[in-house]
Amino acid sequence: MNRDIFFRAAREYGTPLYLYDLGEMQRRIKLAQDTLNSLDFKIFFAMKANSNPYLLRFIHSYGIGADVVSINEYKMARFARFRPEEIIVNGNGKSMEDLEFYIAQNPLCINVDSKEEIAKFGNKNARIALRINPDVDPKTHPHISTGLKENKFGMDFETAKEVIKTLPSNLRLAGLHCHIGSQITKIDPFIEAFSSIERFVKSQGIKLEFLNVGGGWGIDYKKDGTEMDLAGYKKKIVPLLSNFNVPIYFELGRFITASAGYLISKVTEVKRNPYKNFVILDASMADLIRPSLYDAYHEIEILNDGEEMISDIGGRICESGDIFARSRKIRTPRPGDLAVIHDVGSYGYSMASNYNLSLRPAEVAFDGEKLILIRKRERFEDILNLCLEDKNENF
């Protein structure tokens, strides 16, 4: 991305600011579609990665559906013009209210996470898939692995067998679902998971209408070439999946939007103590929590051409963990310089909070020419309004 765009965006919309490159998003969508093109497939965008409605509409225009995990994500998907038959519902611990809402909407499929969830459907009709937990190590950060037996998601094969045997007639078992984790770069865990599902389907004689293999495709945060092995996926996984002879559904989040997103912020202070240098930004863990939460690596670019230095880079939150990078080599900044954090288009804004009463940043999209404001910056009044709703009696 051309630096001038970062300067222009910061000048016009202030910092901290999320900027999305629509060209990159389109490139990623095509890359995923090209990898899978010999399969009968459909991609559903995992909205937890990014739920900005403008971006959702953009993604939808490429024939992609939506994977939602809450009523509000469902409503946002509908607002972004996804039709119910283009929406898959996921999530563990769904409440009765959640299920009532989803069933009435009649989405393409509801993924059932547990044996216990089956009872919550009562006698209502629904088209479901069972989420299988195949007990496979995806070799990713423990906080984002989901398909191990110690994880809370899905059901083991034995439980799935029992659920299938005792399934009430109002529930139509249309498919199986399996998502083993996120930011996966090796294909072996997928081979292991999908092969065990294949064995299960054969041994139980299950007639599938589709197989949903979740998401998890990793991206190259470190820019060292470690990312999802697409060539390997095409060569080894695609043939494995075509053996199922049914449409294969994918729930990709990170892969579609991460590399298209930048968090543009301003350096507020360059601070030195006898041990270390600290560069403090006007963005913080409230705007982007991945480094604090998962020790996640994000490239950080200081927009000047000064000498290099080694420094920690952090935010303004009163918490030691509010650090974006430790001992990182960067250009020596001056207060007021721009710092751009890369690859934040997934799990960036969608995980932002109001900690320390931080206001959520604005979001803009860049279409190759124009900057388009796609979400306003939050204001203090927006937060205060929530506290004032109750007849104001406590103030």
Ligand code: LLP
């Ligand atoms: N399907 C299911 C059922 C999921 O739980 C997830 C992500 C996805 C699809 C999409 O996975 P992706 O393609 O984006 O890897 N906040 C963490 C990531 C948590 C992912 C949770 N589930 C992060 O910032 O790395």
